[in-house]
Amino acid sequence: MRLIIPLAITFVSGMIMVLHFFVPHWPINIMGDNLQEWFMIVTAAAIFLGALNLMHVHFRKIKLKLKNWKYSPVTIIGFMAMFVAGLIYGVTSARPFDFMFMNMVAPMGSTMFSLLAFFVASAAFRAFRASNWRATLLLTSAFIVMLGQVPIGAMIWDKIPLAKVWLMTFPNTAGQRAVMIGAAMGVVSTSLRMIFGIERSYLGGTE
């Protein structure tokens, strides 16, 4: 029963969503619309679960004095500050939650992503070593796109931005389309396996 009920729920909810697409009439349309909203609600609960787990991990780190435990209070205080500020003062502008988001979370987020510029650059150095003609092709196309993005590209040769647009519009679209169509087929087959209970690893193990 521990396995059959979750699998039955997966099958019923999956079939409702598929039918909702092909038969958008009563009662399937009501069921499908409701299920989509229920999905969001359960997803929100999953976010709560993630936050609770984060707190559990850091309290445990402090309790057992594990590696880097001294930083765990920072995570806990950061979480509590946002949570309490949002809950008590609300999320409208010029409130503590908004202040902390605009001046702390958003700058840290963009700094974290901008840090990747340095690591991507070092990865590019390794990847772009022209070891064979296809790697040279990758190097050339990346170089043209990068050069076409900045004013110096047009200053070197006014056709470079046009070459960048062509690369992005034709070869890049062709490659991305092949990947997207392949991925879509993968999603369809994996979804069918999940709905029909063939793929069960999401329930934990293969029992």
Add this chain to the structure above:
Amino acid sequence: MNWEILGIWLGAALTLCLYSFLYRDNPFYKFAEHLFVGMSAGYWVIYSIENILKPNWWQQMFPEGGGFNWIWIIPGVFGLFMLARIIPKISGLSRMAIGMMIGTGAGLNMVSFFQTNAMAQVKGTIISVSSGGVWTIFSNTLLVVGVITGLVYFFFSKAHTGIVGKTANVGITILMVAFGASFGYTIMARISLLIGRCQFLIFDWIPTIPRLLGIGG
């Protein structure tokens, strides 16, 4: 207290703490990293309450005009089942919530992915390869050939030998150009974020230093 200057200083201090990682891993970076994780988690929890739970659950269960929609107890129960994961004795209940999420997600994605990522892309590839100028014909042909040969490359049910292998080789060549272009584009996106942070430090933060020290304007 000038909240604007405090905000700028907080943003600048945390930015510098994170950039200190470029030298090497250090306590300042670890502090900012842990703070970012905690605050982001707090942000997403509040975001879920304000943008999902309040409008999509609470206000549906207790509508403004009064009354009580009992049907909305069901997603609440599923939500509680999800949270049961943290209590070992009843953690099995979370499988039902996961089953509901996976089933709905699979059903929803199956049709939407097939529509947008497969059918729409195939439709977009059915273009004329005989009209327009020489350059247009060449570009359109490259697009069509690129998609077909790229798909052949991803088709693993047949060994890549003979004509299939040759077609797959053309596919991998076009894929390399595509990956190069995507990679270059990604690098530039990161660089633009870096420029944004540098502009913040130079044009927003540095001018506040003399003001704070009482020098100049």
